[in-house]
Amino acid sequence: MSRPVARRSLLAGGLSLPLLGLGLSSCSSGPGAEEGPATPFPTAWDDQATIDVFDGLANQMGEQPGWFGHLVADEFALTLNVIAPNVAGGGDTLYNTRVAAGELGDLVLTDVGQKLDELIEGGLLMDVSSLYANMDSASRFDDAVQKVNEGKDGIYAIPTQVSSLKPTEPSEGIDPTFGPFVRWDLYKEVGYPEIGTLEDLLPVLKEMQDVAPEADNGGRVYALSLFNDWDGNYMNNAKQPCCYYGYDEVGFVLAKADGSDYQSILDSDSLYVRVLQWFFDANQMGLVDPDSTTQNYDSLFSKMQGGQVLFSFWPWQGQAAYNSEANMAEGKGFMIAPLADQKIFSYGAPAFGARQVFGVGSTAEDPERVAAFLDWLYSPAGVYSNSSQTMGAAGPQGLTWELNDDGKPELTDFGRDALLGDGATVPEEWGGGSYTDGASWLNVTTVLGNDEDPETGHPFNYKMWETYQQSVSNPLTEDWAGVMGGYATTMEYLNDNDMVLVAPGASYVAPQESSEVETIRNQVKAVIVENSWKMAFASDQATFDALLKDMQETAEGLGYQTVLDVDMANAEEQNALRESVAAEFG
Numbered sequence: 001m002s003r004p005v006a007r008r009s010l011l012a013g014g015l016s017l018p019l020l021g022l023g024l025s026s027c028s029s030g031p032g033a034e035e036g037p038a039t040p041f042p043t044a045w046d047d048q049a050t051i052d053v054f055d056g057l058a059n060q061m062g063e064q065p066g067w068f069g070h071l072v073a074d075e076f077a078l079t080l081n082v083i084a085p086n087v088a089g090g091g092d093t094l095y096n097t098r099v100a101a102g103e104l105g106d107l108v109l110t111d112v113g114q115k116l117d118e119l120i121e122g123g124l125l126m127d128v129s130s131l132y133a134n135m136d137s138a139s140r141f142d143d144a145v146q147k148v149n150e151g152k153d154g155i156y157a158i159p160t161q162v163s164s165l166k167p168t169e170p171s172e173g174i175d176p177t178f179g180p181f182v183r184w185d186l187y188k189e190v191g192y193p194e195i196g197t198l199e200d201l202l203p204v205l206k207e208m209q210d211v212a213p214e215a216d217n218g219g220r221v222y223a224l225s226l227f228n229d230w231d232g233n234y235m236n237n238a239k240q241p242c243c244y245y246g247y248d249e250v251g252f253v254l255a256k257a258d259g260s261d262y263q264s265i266l267d268s269d270s271l272y273v274r275v276l277q278w279f280f281d282a283n284q285m286g287l288v289d290p291d292s293t294t295q296n297y298d299s300l301f302s303k304m305q306g307g308q309v310l311f312s313f314w315p316w317q318g319q320a321a322y323n324s325e326a327n328m329a330e331g332k333g334f335m336i337a338p339l340a341d342q343k344i345f346s347y348g349a350p351a352f353g354a355r356q357v358f359g360v361g362s363t364a365e366d367p368e369r370v371a372a373f374l375d376w377l378y379s380p381a382g383v384y385s386n387s388s389q390t391m392g393a394a395g396p397q398g399l400t401w402e403l404n405d406d407g408k409p410e411l412t413d414f415g416r417d418a419l420l421g422d423g424a425t426v427p428e429e430w431g432g433g434s435y436t437d438g439a440s441w442l443n444v445t446t447v448l449g450n451d452e453d454p455e456t457g458h459p460f461n462y463k464m465w466e467t468y469q470q471s472v473s474n475p476l477t478e479d480w481a482g483v484m485g486g487y488a489t490t491m492e493y494l495n496d497n498d499m500v501l502v503a504p505g506a507s508y509v510a511p512q513e514s515s516e517v518e519t520i521r522n523q524v525k526a527v528i529v530e531n532s533w534k535m536a537f538a539s540d541q542a543t544f545d546a547l548l549k550d551m552q553e554t555a556e557g558l559g560y561q562t563v564l565d566v567d568m569a570n571a572e573e574q575n576a577l578r579e580s581v582a583a584e585f586g
Contacts, residue, residue, distance in 0.1 A: 041134050041372040045077040051370060054098065054105030057356060057443045058084035066438015070431025071385060071396060076373045082441045099124065106364040107374060109444060112148055112157065112357050113509040120156050125359040127154030131371040137378035140164075140454075141447075147352040147507070158374060159353025159507075163448040167351040167505035167581045173392050173450055173461040174469075174489035175315035175336075176344050176500060178243035183310045183322075184335035184480055186212050192483055196340045198241055198278055204337075206285055208310050215307040224282055225309045226292035227300045228533070233525045234265055234272065235532035238279065240313035242271040243345040246501040250510070250574060251521070251567030252528075252560070257345050257503035259575035264564055266528070266552050273548065279536035280544050293533055307332075315490065323476070325420050331475035336490050343501045344494060349448060350505035351581045356444060380455050383447045386440045392449045392461030393439075395419070399430050401462065409458050410467040419462070420472070506577040510570045517566050520559040527554050 050063070064072065064080040072078050083105055088094040095115075098104045104124050110116055119125045132139065132155045139145065141162035148159045163171065170176070180201060186208040195201050205223035215221050230236035239249055247254040247263070254263040254271055265272035282288050289309070291299070303309050304321035312318025318334030327333050358377075364370050376382040384401075387393035394401045400415030417424035418435035426435050449461030462468050469488055487493040494500040513521070531551035538544040 039134075041368065041375070045369060048073070048077045048079070049366060049369065050079040050081050051106035051364070051366075051373075052081050052083055052361075053107045053109070053442070054083045054085075054095075054361075055109045055442055055444070056085060056095075056111065057109060058082050058441050059086055059443055060084060060441040061087040064441050066433045067396070067399070067426045067431040067435065068385060068438055068440040070438075072373065075376065076369055078369065078373060080441070084441075103363045104361055106361045106366075106370050108359045108361055109160075109356055109442070110359065111355055111509075112159070113355075114512040116157055116357060116359070119359065120152060124362055125156045126362045126364070126367060127156055128360050128367070128371055129155045131360075131368060135371060135375035135378075137375045137382070140378070141353070144350075144352040144507075148357055157357035157359050158378075160356045160358065160444050160446055161350055161354035161448055162352075162378075162446065163349040163451050163505075165349035165448065165450060167348045167578075167585050168502055169349050169450075170346040170491065170500065170502055171349045171448055171450060171505060172346060172491060173459070174463050174491055175319075176346055176491060176494060177314065177316075178240060179315055179336045179344055179490065180241075180244060180339055180342070181312040181315050181318045181334045182337045183208065183212075183307075183318075183332070184337070184476060185330075185332040186310060187335075187337050188331075188479060188483075194340065195337060198244065198274075198339060199281070201337075201339065202278070202282055202285060202287065205282070205287055205310060209287060212310075217306040217308070219303065219306055219308040221308050221310065222289040223287040223310045224279070224292075225289035225295075225300050225303055226279075226536075227295050227297045228293065229296040231529045233521070234528045235276075235536075237313065238272055238275045238532055238536075241275045241278065244339060244342045245271060246343040246345050247271055248345050248503065250571040252524075252564050253567040253571045255571040255574065257501040259572075259578065262568060262571050264568075266555055266560065268548065268552075276532055276535045276548075277544070280538055280541075283537055288536070293537065324422060325416070325474070326422075328472075328474040328476040331479060333476045335476065335480040336493075338493070338497075338499060342499050344499060346500050346502045348502045348505035348578075349450070350507045351585055352507035354445075354507070355509060377442075377446045380453045380460070383449075383453075383460050386442055387445045387447075387449060387460070392463040394460070394462040395435075396430075399426070400435075403456065404467065407456075408467050409453075409456055409462070409465050411462060411471070415462075416471075504578040504582040506574065506581045508574040508577050510574075513566055517563055521563045523558045524555045524560050524563060527551060527558065 061082055061084040063069065064082060069080065072080060085094045102124065104119065108125065110119060138158050144159045144162045145155065148157050149155050189211050190204065190207040193204050195204055209221060209223045212221055226237045233249065233251055242254055246257045248257065252265050254265060263270045279288065300309065301321050304318055307322065312334050323333035358374055360367050360370050360374065377386050384394045385396045395415060395418065400418055401409055401411050404410045411419065414424055424435045426432055426438055431438060447460065450459055452458065453460050458465060481487060484493050528551060531547050535544050535547045538547060
């Protein structure tokens with residue numbers, strides 16, 4: 001049972017009124033630092049237990065199945081019952097309900113900032129200072145841990161995506177997060193035309209679509225296929241090409257990675273409006289999938305798997321969907337086709353971790369075991385096993401990879417089938433079932449894949465292993481390298497050609513905005529999203545221009561400038577922090 005400690009004042013620290021209304025006054029926190037040092041974690045647990053994991057990033061809900069569940073059961077005699085608000089729907093409804101009940105979960109993955117502060121002040125997270133003394137893996141990143149707990153009178157949060165890399169170094173592995181990735185085999189078929197700008201890409205895509213109008217599965221091929229389920233402050237897909245020119249979003253602001261420019265997205269000459277024009281032009285050329293306005297990400301991904309889409313905003317989408325070993329052996333797949341004027345935005349390694357943090361619930365019945373499991377997620381074994389596959393997670397040693405005779409990590413035959421092929425069935429001694437279905441449901445990276453495994457001296461990300469890069473040489477990658485001057489990876493090409501702009505990893509979190517700003521934002525973004533989609537599919541240029549004017553005027557009338565001022569201040573504050581960490585860490 002949870003151990004009693006003194007109740008923390010709900011009024012201390014400015015706890016928000018909405019949370020007070022949710023009945024947090026009934027909550028009390030768990031063990032605190034005052035209990036003294038804990039004994040070392042046990043190496044085995046006799047009794048099987050189930051813990052609730054409230055995970056704001058998870059996309060599956062229920063008991064963790066498959067090999068990852070089997071691994072956690074073997075190591076900690078634990079079953080993970082994942083509670084996923086993303087699956088439950090209703091925005092923060094599930095979160096608010098569980099907070100009101102005073103029990104969010106035994107292990108909690110939440111956002112730093114308002115939510116973390118409220119959960120601490122409300123007594124829903126425990127101070128794990130005494131347990132942290134035994135968390136040897138997490139404490140390798142003690143600077144980040146201390147920073148996120150600064151001013152909190154204890155250790156309540158362990159940051160994710162921690163790293164020992166400099167914040168001025170890209171956090172990505174062999175590919176950037178963003179980039180114009182095309183079906184390279186068809187790009188080859190039309191003669192590798194040089195692409196000067198984003199606009200110059202459209203006639204190239206038109207040629208590619210014309211030579212392959214029908215996929216192998218019989219489906220109609222489109223150069224561009226969009227989706228709407230990630231829309232927020234604006235049309236999500238329209239923001240992505242802005243990143244090809246070094247910008248990323250801060251609310252309604254596009255902020256350049258080096259702080260040299262800030263744009264209001266609604267300015268007629270903004271990159272955002274330029275991309276909307278690009279979508280409109282593409283649609284006029286017959287390049288945009290007409291299902292775009294109604295389909296979701298999963299529907300689009302299925303089309304990419306079937307070869308029905310020729311362009312991907314991101315490498316981790318097109319390549320994950322289509323670059324199977326079978327396709328690559330035929331020279332088919334997605335690779336970057338650079339724009340001559342691109343300067344791709346890159347997230348620097350976060351100096352103090354990402355926005356999401358782990359905490360141990362104050363009502364956890366076995367906080368020591370929860371902390372031991374949490375610490376394992378930061379150990380080499382946990383990093384390999386838990387991280388997202390699309391980010392290069394190798395999986396557990398002994399199953400998907402081994403150290404070869406030269407002491408270098410190398411994928412096993414099973415690992416190649418599971419990670420590069422069409423999937424693999426896991427041996428029963430590892431839990432059985434599909435490898436993909438049995439992967440971790442936590443959907444969070446604790447340590448960056450680029451970081452070096454202290455036990456092997458090589459990166460965690462298997463795509464950066466020498467053995468992997470040698471083994472995946474195939475007609476697709478060989479052809480791309482031949483055209484691109486012999487570079488082995490996209491990041492090598494971008495770095496050497498000054499085509500990447502790193503935003504120092506400052507771990508910035510915007511302050512909580514007022515209810516007035518939040519209300520205005522919600523009204524404005526609905527107008528922006530709706531008009532943006534209409535502009536992309538407008539019947540003619542005059543209609544596009546009229547919709548743009550209507551969007552600008554309607555947004556202004558609703559109070560757009562008020563929100564923009566807030567976002568602009570946040571963007572400048574973020575840049576100041578980036579400059580600070582760059583100066584401190586190099």
